[in-house]
Amino acid sequence: MTTGLTAEQARVRAQAQAEGRKAHRRHVWMVVLGRILIYGLILVGSAVYIFPFLFMLSTSLKLLKQIYVWPPQMIPNPFTLDNYIKGWSVLPTTTFYKNTIFITTLNIVGTVLSSTLVAYGFARLRFPGRNVLFVVLLATMMLPGQVTMIPLYIGFAQLHWVGTFKPLIVPAFFANAFNVFLLRQFLMTIPRELDDAAKIDGCGYIRTLVSIILPLMLPAMGVVAIFTFTGSWNDFMGPLIYLRNTEQFTVALGLRYFQQQTDQHIGRLMAMAIVALLPQIVVFFFAQKQMVQGVTLTGIKG
């Protein structure tokens, strides 16, 4: 190819190549700069987002006199667990944990079982009024809880359930709209042929649900369990309204009570806040993948 080139042509080509290289270098530069900018922003952002946790942890491991110094030392010296030990025993914290675990467990069981059954009904069975009812279900997702809060309180008071765990547990067994929606979205991705095959094999609807659908739904049910755990563990208004005696308090309500009791001791307060957050953080690290999937399933296809 190059044999036929005149000197002029060769010069032009060389120039073009040189310019191409320059443009390429400029392009590489831009890409590198862009990358630096992206990583820089991510690093700064991450530092800002993780800082409150680190500051809380650091405060919780300090003596009071180390806390009120400026600039703060991020790594406490000396290092003390005093806040955790003293903070734990100021109030019946162990009881708060037992209460919360009890309420949360029953909430998970109730929500997962009932929501799965309802989602199966909406996703797989045909019956008159199904679509209308499903729209009603979706609409209740947008309903603010305050509008039912007072009548529910009156109703539970009539039943003498105020001051017991029942108002915090029983409603969980009546399915939750958001979770039904999530499970139904997931069910729609499971091929219907499986149901038909089961039907041909003589399975009834419940047999099909239990032996064919449930095993495939376990990941989505796990997501519902995790969301229910977080919601129930963090619930503040429910326990605030319905629980009366300190011995019945949940971790969240206990923490609020602790704040009122020891307002000035920020070290102990942070220690107990960490203790309250820890189960959530642990669950998050084990279940992050499922949570992301669950959030995505409802947020995108919704």
Added chain:
Amino acid sequence: MNTTVSATVPRASGHITNQTREWIWGYICILPWLLGFLIFTAGPMVFSFYLSFFKADYLTASVFVGLQNYWTMFFDPIEFWMLALRNTAVYAFTSVPINVVLALLIAILLNQKVKGLALWRTIFYLPAVVQGVAVSLLWIWLFHPNYGPISGFLRSIGIQNPPLWIWSEEWAMPAMVIMSTWGVGGSMIIFLAGLQGVPQSLYDAASIDGAGNWGRFRFVTLPMMTPTLFFSVIMGLIGAWQMFSQSYIMTQGGPNNATLTAVLLIYRKAFEQFKLGYASALAWVLFVIILVFSLLVIRSSTAWVYYEGELAK
């Protein structure tokens, strides 16, 4: 939604028993929700509306007062309801847009084929998962005017008198908004998944048409993301209108009612002053406000939300 109506079309006569069976089992399956809806949602809503026309407490018999509760909340200045609504509106209409934009920015950053995505995602998502009392207590400490890191940082960059945050009437609500930005992770996760779902072919096509980075963002990413943004705005607004525990724990609605939110006022009227009828009326007004704003967003969505299927029309 599945709009199959084959269930109502009878097929061969032999199938009718099967069909009836399917109907029955269908109702049995959804029974928990149906009962729950009637007992815990529909019934209480009707009762709450009824109660809103009464003067009711726990001790004495209820007295019918007509529209007096509604009159009082809007025209009696010492009731603070208008102030509570204003505060809540300010919170909702600043925190939601800020958080949606911030979540989108973080999602776009993390979508740039960065290394260590799982780690970054975890860091941004974790704060959104751990909400509640503990987080409110943490932020009281972060906002501390003398020893809190936020004011400390501001002083270190030369701001001599940083705001008193939740202890100042002017800055308490902005502080709540700042605190809410720590929880953008939930929306960010949804946006990130949405971004990853935008087909590369659309970007390629836009590039061929001469679109630069901004053009690709403006004419591909943004339109494809609108359904997800829409969902986030709706859910965000509904959540923000119900803001309660932060105010209750961090400021008790203060200073000077600067962070008194609608739900906090409802809570006080119902469970501290035992004015059940009046509180029900407040709750209904809040419900209607949330409903109206949600419907407005939904109505407006036809103008700005793009659904992929629309192209086929």
